[in-house]
Amino acid sequence: MSDTSTPREDDNALAAEYALGLTPAAEFVDTRRRAATDPAFAAHVAMWHERLVAMTDDIAPVTPPARVKRDVFGRLFRPARVPLLQRVWLWQGISIAAIALAAVLGYGQLTQAPTPDAVRAPVYATQLTGADGALQVLAVYDPTRGDLALSRTSGAARPGRALELWAIAPDQAPVSLGVLPDAATTRVVLPSALAAIAGQLTLAISDEPPGGSTTGAPTGDVLAASPVTEL
Amino acid sequence: MDRDRIETLIARVALNDRAAFDQLYDAVSAKLFGVCLRVLTNRAAAEDAMQDTFVKIWNNAERYSANGLSPMTWLITIARNTSIDRLRARKSGNTDLDSVQTELVASGPTPEQASIARSEAGRLVNCLDELPQDRGSAIRGAYLDGQSYADLAERFNVPLNTMRTWLRRGLMALRECMAQ
Numbered sequence: 439m440s441d442t443s444t445p446r447e448d449d450n451a452l453a454a455e456y457a458l459g460l461t462p463a464a465e466f467v468d469t470r471r472r473a474a475t476d477p478a479f480a481a482h483v484a485m486w487h488e489r490l491v492a493m494t495d496d497i498a499p500v501t502p503p504a505r506v507k508r509d510v511f512g513r514l515f516r517p518a519r520v521p522l523l524q525r526v527w528l529w530q531g532i533s534i535a536a537i538a539l540a541a542v543l544g545y546g547q548l549t550q551a552p553t554p555d556a557v558r559a560p561v562y563a564t565q566l567t568g569a570d571g572a573l574q575v576l577a578v579y580d581p582t583r584g585d586l587a588l589s590r591t592s593g594a595a596r597p598g599r600a601l602e603l604w605a606i607a608p609d610q611a612p613v614s615l616g617v618l619p620d621a622a623t624t625r626v627v628l629p630s631a632l633a634a635i636a637g638q639l640t641l642a643i644s645d646e647p648p649g650g651s652t653t654g655a656p657t658g659d660v661l662a663a664s665p666v667t668e669l
Numbered sequence: 670m671d672r673d674r675i676e677t678l679i680a681r682v683a684l685n686d687r688a689a690f691d692q693l694y695d696a697v698s699a700k701l702f703g704v705c706l707r708v709l710t711n712r713a714a715a716e717d718a719m720q721d722t723f724v725k726i727w728n729n730a731e732r733y734s735a736n737g738l739s740p741m742t743w744l745i746t747i748a749r750n751t752s753i754d755r756l757r758a759r760k761s762g763n764t765d766l767d768s769v770q771t772e773l774v775a776s777g778p779t780p781e782q783a784s785i786a787r788s789e790a791g792r793l794v795n796c797l798d799e800l801p802q803d804r805g806s807a808i809r810g811a812y813l814d815g816q817s818y819a820d821l822a823e824r825f826n827v828p829l830n831t832m833r834t835w836l837r838r839g840l841m842a843l844r845e846c847m848a849q
Contacts, residue, residue: 454840458811459753460818462833484737489847491742492793493812494749497707499699506702506716507694510723515687 453482457490539576539589539623561669562636566643566662568593573601573661575618575643578669579628579636586626586641590618595645601661602650605632606640617650618643640665675740683731690727697741698723701748707813708752714759718752725751753815789847796846804839811836 452469455461461469472479562579573593577586588603595601595618603626604612615626632639644651645658675696681689701722705715725747733743797805803825810816810824822832 450844451837451840454844455837458808458840459750459815460811460836462818481737487738487746488742489789489793489844490808490812491745491749492791493797493809494704494707494745495794497700497703500703500706501699502702502716502719506719507698510694510720511691513720513724514727 449479450482453479454486457483457486539578539587562639562666563669564641564664564666566641566664568643568662573643575662577641577666579633579666580625581636583625584628584630584633586615586628588618588624588626590622594620598648599658600646600648600650602644602646602656604642604644604656606642606663607632607635608638612642612656614650614654617646637666637668672740675744679726679730679733679740679743682727683733693726694723697744700741701744704745704748705752708749708815709756714755715752718748718755721755722748722751749812756815757817792847792849793843796843799846800839800842802835804836804842807832807836808839808843 456469473483561581564577566575574591576589579586601618603615603618605615606612640663642663643661644656645661651657678689678693682693702719705718709715709718807821810821818829818832822829
């Protein structure tokens with residue numbers, strides 16, 4: 439191949455092939471190393487890039503869809519997400535509440551690598567604290583399951599009464615999520631309409647007769663209410 | 670496209686300036702998308718290649734000043750190489766072509782060399798058309814369609830080594846034509 443050409447011309451041809459992406463596989467590693475370490479050869483390659491790019495001169499610009507930019511910026515600048523439980527730890531510290539909540543969220547969350555989607559999905563949480571501080575309920579919306587994990591770390595229903603959990607979307611009437619069981623921890627499914635706006639919800643607990651409100655709206659004292667925040 | 674402005678934006682991107690990256694995207698994305706579409710001829714694949722291209726631009730902007738390329742050449746070459754990588758990956762597992770952002774760090778041409786190359790660039794299309802025996806068409810096939818020597822040998826129905834000799838002569842003739 440190089441029988442009639444001078445080494446200089448040969449280098450130039452190799453550089454042109456390299457810029458075009460024609461370098462045969464057997465020569466590729468060597469050529470790439472030369473391009474990275476040999477300034478004269480790198481200059482040849484750059485000159486060929488400069489020459490060949492003129493083939494794109496008559497390619498008309500096409501505005502890409504907006505999602506391309508959004509995805510690029512999402513890929514580069516998305517805040518690093520940490521797994522759900524880690525976020526709970528960061529939020530609450532190693533508190534009794536967080537440990538109790540870890541039990542509700544499940545051992546799997548502690549040990550399994552979260553799926554990329556689960557890691558990316560926002561996690562919302564709130565701490566519901568009664569006026570006197572006696573009642574304390576930690577709630578975390580678990581996007582991997584679409585439900586709320588609840589941990590009552592302090593307080594209980596009044597004698598002969600029940601605690602009922604409500605979700606309140608902006609400018610909407612409270613929607614009952616059911617009566618909290620006697621157990622300290624539980625999971626409550628969030629209806630999909632509410633799950634879709636999980637980040638905008640306020641959670642509340644009201645004092646109700648056993649079995650809960652019969653009217654569909656809170657009837658007793660609102661013992662605690664708090665908007666969710668993103669962890 | 671204002672060369673100085675693009676160069677300034679790349680320099681700011683090298684300092685992790687997101688606002689500059691935003692402006693750079695708005696300034697050049699349509700041209701680069703046109704290039705990705707030309708190579709890949711498929712919108713979904715071209716959108717994916719655009720994402721990869723801009724991630725590479727963000728990650729390699731600090732190396733740009735060392736490579737001596739004009740800013741649009743650098744950007745378009747990344748888009749072209751990324752697209753051809755995808756095209757070849759679609760066909761088979763071929764050699765990767767990620768040359769521009771990693772391999773040109775040694776140093777680029779001198780400013781004089783670079784400006785000569787740029788002034789020659791306008792003659793490329795005419796010179797390609799003047800090359801004998803479809804060599805111009807083969808060079809276009811390699812650059813814009815990612816065709817390998819094997820692809821070209823099949824297309825022109827010649828042995829692979831003949832194709833290589835033939836195309837290298839074409840490239841040297843192209844260089845001489847452009848320098849005239």
